[in-house]
Amino acid sequence: MNAQPLLTARDLTIGYKTGKTESKSISTSLNLDLWPGQLVCLLGPNGAGKSTLMRTLSGLQPALSGAVILDGKSLSDLKPVDLAQKLSLVLTERIEAGNLTVNELVALGRTPYTGWLGTLADLDKAKISWAMEATDTVRYAGRRMNELSDGERQKVMLARALAQDTKLILLDEPTAHLDLPNRVEMMRLLHNLSRQTNKAILLSTHELDLALQAADKLWLMKPDGKMITGAPEDLVLNGSFEAAFIKNGFHFDRNTGTFTIHKEASSTAIHLTGDANLVFWTKRALQREDFVVADNRALPYTIEVSEQTGIPVWTFDSNATTTQYSNISDLLTALQTIKINKI
Amino acid sequence: MPLFTPSSSNSRQLIVIGLVILAVLFFLLDIMLGSVRIPFDEVARIVFLGESDTTAWLFIVEKIRLPKAITAVIVGCGLSVSGLQMQTLFRNPLAGPSELGITAGAALGVAAVMLTGGSSASIYAIRQLGISGSWLIVVMASLGAALVLSMVLLIAGRIKDNVILLIVGVMVGTITVSVISIWQYFSQPEQLQEYILWTFGSLGGIVQYHLYVLSGVVAVGLLIAFSSSKALNAMLLGENYARSMGLTVGKTRLIIMASTSLLTGSITAFCGPIGFVGIAIPHITRSLLGTSDHRILIPCTCLVGTVLMLICDIIAQMPGSQTVLPINVVTSLLGAPVVIWVIVSRNNLRSSFS
Numbered sequence A: 001m002n003a004q005p006l007l008t009a010r011d012l013t014i015g016y017k018t019g020k021t022e023s024k025s026i027s028t029s030l031n032l033d034l035w036p037g038q039l040v041c042l043l044g045p046n047g048a049g050k051s052t053l054m055r056t057l058s059g060l061q062p063a064l065s066g067a068v069i070l071d072g073k074s075l076s077d078l079k080p081v082d083l084a085q086k087l088s089l090v091l092t093e094r095i096e097a098g099n100l101t102v103n104e105l106v107a108l109g110r111t112p113y114t115g116w117l118g119t120l121a122d123l124d125k126a127k128i129s130w131a132m133e134a135t136d137t138v139r140y141a142g143r144r145m146n147e148l149s150d151g152e153r154q155k156v157m158l159a160r161a162l163a164q165d166t167k168l169i170l171l172d173e174p175t176a177h178l179d180l181p182n183r184v185e186m187m188r189l190l191h192n193l194s195r196q197t198n199k200a201i202l203l204s205t206h207e208l209d210l211a212l213q214a215a216d217k218l219w220l221m222k223p224d225g226k227m228i229t230g231a232p233e234d235l236v237l238n239g240s241f242e243a244a245f246i247k248n249g250f251h252f253d254r255n256t257g258t259f260t261i262h263k264e265a266s267s268t269a270i271h272l273t274g275d276a277n278l279v280f281w282t283k284r285a286l287q288r289e290d291f292v293v294a295d296n297r298a299l300p301y302t303i304e305v306s307e308q309t310g311i312p313v314w315t316f317d318s319n320a321t322t323t324q325y326s327n328i329s330d331l332l333t334a335l336q337t338i339k340i341n342k343i
Numbered sequence B: 001m002p003l004f005t006p007s008s009s010n011s012r013q014l015i016v017i018g019l020v021i022l023a024v025l026f027f028l029l030d031i032m033l034g035s036v037r038i039p040f041d042e043v044a045r046i047v048f049l050g051e052s053d054t055t056a057w058l059f060i061v062e063k064i065r066l067p068k069a070i071t072a073v074i075v076g077c078g079l080s081v082s083g084l085q086m087q088t089l090f091r092n093p094l095a096g097p098s099e100l101g102i103t104a105g106a107a108l109g110v111a112a113v114m115l116t117g118g119s120s121a122s123i124y125a126i127r128q129l130g131i132s133g134s135w136l137i138v139v140m141a142s143l144g145a146a147l148v149l150s151m152v153l154l155i156a157g158r159i160k161d162n163v164i165l166l167i168v169g170v171m172v173g174t175i176t177v178s179v180i181s182i183w184q185y186f187s188q189p190e191q192l193q194e195y196i197l198w199t200f201g202s203l204g205g206i207v208q209y210h211l212y213v214l215s216g217v218v219a220v221g222l223l224i225a226f227s228s229s230k231a232l233n234a235m236l237l238g239e240n241y242a243r244s245m246g247l248t249v250g251k252t253r254l255i256i257m258a259s260t261s262l263l264t265g266s267i268t269a270f271c272g273p274i275g276f277v278g279i280a281i282p283h284i285t286r287s288l289l290g291t292s293d294h295r296i297l298i299p300c301t302c303l304v305g306t307v308l309m310l311i312c313d314i315i316a317q318m319p320g321s322q323t324v325l326p327i328n329v330v331t332s333l334l335g336a337p338v339v340i341w342v343i344v345s346r347n348n349l350r351s352s353f354s
Helices: A050-057 A080-084 A102-108 A122-134 A150-163 A180-197 A208-214 A232-237 A240-244 A276-288 A328-342 B009-032 B040-049 B055-089 B102-116 B123-129 B131-158 B162-185 B189-200 B208-227 B229-235 B239-244 B249-271 B277-289 B294-316 B327-344 B346-353
Strands: A007-017 A023-034 A039-043 A065-070 A087-090 A168-172 A200-204 A217-221 A227-230 A251-253 A258-260 A269-274 A292-294 A301-308 A311-318 A321-325
Touching: A007 A050, A023 A050, A023 A227, A039 A050, A039 A180, A039 A208, A050 A168, A050 A200, A080 A087, A087 A150, A087 B239, A102 A122, A102 A150, A122 A150, A122 A180, A150 A168, A150 A180, A180 A200, A180 A208, A208 A232, A217 A232, A217 A240, A227 A232, A227 A240, A232 A240, A240 A251, A269 A276, A276 A292, A276 A301, A276 A328, A311 A328, A321 A328, B009 B040, B009 B055, B009 B277, B009 B294, B040 B055, B055 B208, B055 B229, B055 B249, B055 B277, B055 B294, B102 B131, B102 B162, B102 B189, B102 B249, B131 B162, B131 B208, B131 B249, B189 B327, B208 B229, B208 B249, B208 B294, B229 B239, B229 B249, B229 B294, B239 B249, B277 B294, B277 B327, B294 B327
Parallel strands: A039 A200, A039 A217, A087 A168, A168 A200, A269 A292, A269 A301
Antiparallel strands: A007 A023, A007 A065, A217 A227, A251 A258, A301 A311, A311 A321
């Protein structure tokens, strides 16, 4: 690929100036690289400093120390207009210009390139229509922003950033106000864009499972301000991913890549076997009811799920008595008796 | 919903043509109507050809009514464009020169000239002074306006909430008015009378070089406003987006502030504090044209401002009678309901500011 990273941060300290001399640093000695064609997700618990890092990298806020090099030039040396031709933003804040049509709003992305009155040349128009096609927003080109749903609005804001024609796009929690299908759609779109256009895309998000699936690289911010970077799979396997979000009351399942909200393993263990799909959902139900699913045939409780002539059947084995159930709900009701007996 | 259904560019052209026709029509009507009635065709003849059989009519039109109608046009354009700029700058539908105390700031500048300069510096005396006197009052009023505007802007940087900002603006305005009141309290009765007459607002009596000074300053202010329309468009998305699109927000703020102060300051200096034009007309224009593009909005705001200010002046003259109402009263009577409409109809707010 390319020999040079698009964005480099060396020994970067981010934080806020609280007075003339003193400042509050949130994260120190950050060394980051962002390559063209990569989709990077910045993850971290609330308050770890994700927004501060995004603001610093986008030039909205000065770094306390260290250097940020964007496309071969220091970020602090770039003039606003030059910076705007290298870096575009999508922010969390709701824009308050409902009277603008989608077309007009995307056209605003050409601001760094147009003359004093903002008249669009043919190249500008071509970029605008490309940006709208890439984000699938052409069909509401003539509509006003206040007539759009949150998901549509966010896609329009992305189209605006694309029209700005920059090598780097930063998105601050672009999926924050969206429902699940729109979140997936947004991530899919960003993933495809980074591949097709060779742009570097950095987004901060709370969507852990989506980030694991779509990101080429994860930047993990731990609550203490330390940063771990790497491919998502590596971070999961070496336990860094889990460590960054560690909290009581839930744990990270490396097999499924999801966080489960079940309690710690202090309760009854059950052995579960059967068809993979049925086992997956049965396991979820059992975990909700505080059972631990263990791979041990010697356990006193065993559940076997199998499909008999197209209908799933749960066979529950408990102290040599065997009962069959036709759905999970009945199974759970029966399992309540084990819990009570145990107490 | 906006006041009218959103219009395509085609019907937008029709609206603009209609506004131009209305502006010309009301301009002539404004000259025609008054205590002495002059026939419409005579008015058109005097205005466009500069000749008439009746010398009295020629005198009335050229020396009194034409300057007054031109002043009305200048005021309508200047105040409404400064209101439009402030609404975009503050991203607040309730921003306007009189609402945020900018007019009060200009009044402070005027009071400084009128009330400190001794009786010889009253507004009428200043009108006798000639060109330097009118410059003095314009400079002072613009400085006063800029002072209040920068104070409000300073506080606005910390406060994002629309309502709180408005309250701050009203409070700063109140402080300014109080300072003026203290000044008035220690002033001579004759000076006071002049000042109070000035506060009623008047479009008349601005002739010759005063009119040149006023129109020159307002033209500069409008040019600055129009040339910053690209920046104003970017500001629609908020400061962070504007900055990410290559705008130097600090510089843009300064330019917009300079334009607003010049427009409000000069107009207030000559015509008194005219209320509600600045806040009402941008709203009417936006819903009329259904756009937020300042390249279209600024010229069209001028047109709507011209038409409405001429209507206000016609009403102020109370056609068919000898009495003349202060212009400030008329604009407030027409403008205040618009402000109420803006606040009550939340949808109207939402379309432009959400």
